[in-house]
Amino acid sequence: MNQYDFWSPIIVSLQVTLVASIVAFILALFASWMMRIYRFRSKSIVETIILLPLVLPPSVVGFGLLVLFGRNSWVGRGFEWLFHQPIIFTKGAAVLAAVVVAFPLIYMSIKTGFDSIDSEYEDAARSMGANEWSVFKFVSIPLAWRSLLTGYILGFARGIGEFGATLMFAGNIPGKTQTIPTAIYVAVESGNMTHAYYWVLTIVLFSFLLLFCSFRMK
Template structure:
């Protein structure tokens, strides 16, 4: 049972979400820090837009990505120029889907972490001549590292479980875009419930381990 066909979706999911979790963490880090330090008209609307994928059905998110990354879209054309091929139904399409669906959760976690830092400490550092980068590096980051680590772990776990958006923009190509959720779906559809059960068990164990890390950090904080 533990042959290449079994391990392929697992390794692919780990690869896709390994890259996606780094990308989403960096993007969410910049967005959360910038939104924390700026006030402007329409800020609440922008923040609502940033976390909107969190409440939308995955198929809706997938359809939006399908339109944005299609050849008729300037974004899709730019991606085709960058990757030298259409982006849809490729490994990178699976990465982008994971980034989009995980972003709201990571962004909200990081933003809450930044906002939990005592503003008086940051203002005191600024009053002594520290620049924004120094405040961020020496005050904000050390005092919010648990939230940052939690956000990264939750983003990775969310990406691992993504199905709808990934299926729409990356498809289910074995060895190329077939992640664990899509592999489980196909196995059940074809009647191979035993293989699906093994993949389910693997996913549950991995998710349990990731959530255990988050819970342990909450207890220590």
């Protein structure tokens, strides 16, 4: 294995996780806000569905993505018609898998931050004529910024360590969808323990730094 082969999974992991963490953060930010300001009957069911990927085995998440976005589903066929290729076994599939597994963790952190805000500040802004978007942008986000940043960091850490769903949905194509976790799996299977050790050390270092940063935010 040459030097390019060693760095390739690291580069792919960073590319996939950077895009996925941004997408998951934006989705989680608005989902947590919507769940906070709106009251509806099936709210607990919706929130349970949102958090389900946290407790499901990654292989189940990957299987669900295969069914939902596979070539036999209308979603998968629509994507293939739009982009002239299926989404499965592409870098986009790796991003989507990372988004799904990172989203619940980011959502929980952001929701905790919003719930910790004293509602009197938001009510005061509303009483002065601010609409919900202004309250969200100028009051809620600044007051909960630590939780938002912590949520993003934890989501990034979760995304970069994703294995099962990525392997099932995006595959393990070197230079394209092979991330650090899948590269470690292949290296151990093939007996290439040297590269496996270095990749393990790399992802442990990434995870340690990300978690350390999240604790510093508190």
